[in-house]
Amino acid sequence: MASQVLVAANRGPLSYVLGDDGALESRRGGGGLVSGLSAALAEQPEALWICAALSEADREAVRRGVSEPGVRMLDIDPTIYDDAYNGIANSVLWFTHHVLYDIPREPVFDAEFRRRWESYEAYNRAFAEALAQEAAEGASVLVQDYHLALVPGLLRVLRPDVRIAHFTHTPWAPPHYLRMLPDYARETLVWGMLGADRLGFHTQAWADAFLGCTDLDDAWGRAEPGADRVEHRRYTVWKRRTTHVAVYPLGVDGDELRALAHRPEVDERLAALRTETGGCRTIVRVDRTELSKNIVRGLLAYRELLAGQPEWRERVVHMAFAYPSRQDLAVYRDYTAAVAQLSAQINEEFGTADWTPVHLHVKDDFARSLAAYRLADVALVNPVRDGMNLVAKEIPVVSDAGCAVVLSQGAGAYGELREDALTVNPYDVTQTAKALHRALSMPEAERAERTKRLAAAATALPPARWFAAQLADLRESAQTS
Numbered sequence: 001m002a003s004q005v006l007v008a009a010n011r012g013p014l015s016y017v018l019g020d021d022g023a024l025e026s027r028r029g030g031g032g033l034v035s036g037l038s039a040a041l042a043e044q045p046e047a048l049w050i051c052a053a054l055s056e057a058d059r060e061a062v063r064r065g066v067s068e069p070g071v072r073m074l075d076i077d078p079t080i081y082d083d084a085y086n087g088i089a090n091s092v093l094w095f096t097h098h099v100l101y102d103i104p105r106e107p108v109f110d111a112e113f114r115r116r117w118e119s120y121e122a123y124n125r126a127f128a129e130a131l132a133q134e135a136a137e138g139a140s141v142l143v144q145d146y147h148l149a150l151v152p153g154l155l156r157v158l159r160p161d162v163r164i165a166h167f168t169h170t171p172w173a174p175p176h177y178l179r180m181l182p183d184y185a186r187e188t189l190v191w192g193m194l195g196a197d198r199l200g201f202h203t204q205a206w207a208d209a210f211l212g213c214t215d216l217d218d219a220w221g222r223a224e225p226g227a228d229r230v231e232h233r234r235y236t237v238w239k240r241r242t243t244h245v246a247v248y249p250l251g252v253d254g255d256e257l258r259a260l261a262h263r264p265e266v267d268e269r270l271a272a273l274r275t276e277t278g279g280c281r282t283i284v285r286v287d288r289t290e291l292s293k294n295i296v297r298g299l300l301a302y303r304e305l306l307a308g309q310p311e312w313r314e315r316v317v318h319m320a321f322a323y324p325s326r327q328d329l330a331v332y333r334d335y336t337a338a339v340a341q342l343s344a345q346i347n348e349e350f351g352t353a354d355w356t357p358v359h360l361h362v363k364d365d366f367a368r369s370l371a372a373y374r375l376a377d378v379a380l381v382n383p384v385r386d387g388m389n390l391v392a393k394e395i396p397v398v399s400d401a402g403c404a405v406v407l408s409q410g411a412g413a414y415g416e417l418r419e420d421a422l423t424v425n426p427y428d429v430t431q432t433a434k435a436l437h438r439a440l441s442m443p444e445a446e447r448a449e450r451t452k453r454l455a456a457a458a459t460a461l462p463p464a465r466w467f468a469a470q471l472a473d474l475r476e477s478a479q480t481s
């Protein structure tokens, strides 16, 4: 039966594992996008989620016709998938939107890039075709993230009757950064996005960056002489179709998260972590080991804290939960190794027989992350650039005794949390070390008050309302355009 509400995202709400007996077992998918959308779609039981088969087990599930209601997995040719996901989405678009290139050497756009770009187009086409097949007349289609930036344009051609929204979970590249892409890639990217009726971003900064990229020649060269301000546009017009651009800052569902954080398995892990800290104060970070998360500078700041404020030695531990990610890419493997190496160096330099300054945990364990959220005296969230960063929002919501949040100006969450977080320039290690000192020294009453206000800001737009608002706006634009 054709669907009225469809979601398209690279990662689905579940993935499969193949047991030794050949049986397929489904597991919940991971990552911020998946948890936000899964919570939102729990209130949209009729919706269909189209996602890619990510592994051989997922492909096997498609081949055997194994599926769950409300989910359709696409079995995309593995080479095309690898080129699109690793070769373009994660190696090029992620780096461009997060401003991560090591400029004297990168990026290099050569014939190999062109080949991968064609795979990215084919992968987007597979999604557009599946959506075109599954969508009912006039359906609402909500496309997610940088993996699928071309889908709105491609689907618009196939199904002019459907309403299309696209949400970007990452930052959007500043215009001068997007301009580095070859013209054909940049133009196709913007064309793809402008196929949507509505575009959503987590913050005004990312929305403005996108708008600045829609007409790069204007953005670069045609400033009005004598103009002392520039109007911020809220929409962009292309081929006489209007694409509305809006901001929907994803928050967390406080009740659900607190319930999850008080399950017996979390209590158990909390007890174990308490023993591990040996009564020290705790600075916690929880991240994928991701270049944009700035884990190395976070460790350098901790080292500077121990060097500059020796009173904290043997009184604090840094619990870094840094879960390896994208290990198919060499640059991520190198970064993971650098994090481990620096942690070991700090332990070597400052550790004593009874005290290990850095506790690096690399095995992803959601229950243990929640336990760490409850335990943290200080949360360190210092990405160089981040679409939103839900960790900064989750910690204050579940904290047991109040937690001071050291927060980067580059995180999307900065806009909503800046009043009560201790904010830092993510490149400024010394400022980050000082903020850690201030956070550790904050009087308990102040910490508790700030945590309460941070939690209120973090839960302002929980996933179900975040999604419903986009759907309502999309339906509204269907009536007005």
Ligand code: F6P
Binding pocket: 011, 030, 031, 032, 033, 034, 145, 169, 170, 325, 387
């Ligand atoms: O930040 C945007 C986001 O989609 C996250 O929700 C997600 O964790 C990540 O990017 C993508 O990760 P992955 O490549 O593991 O799906």
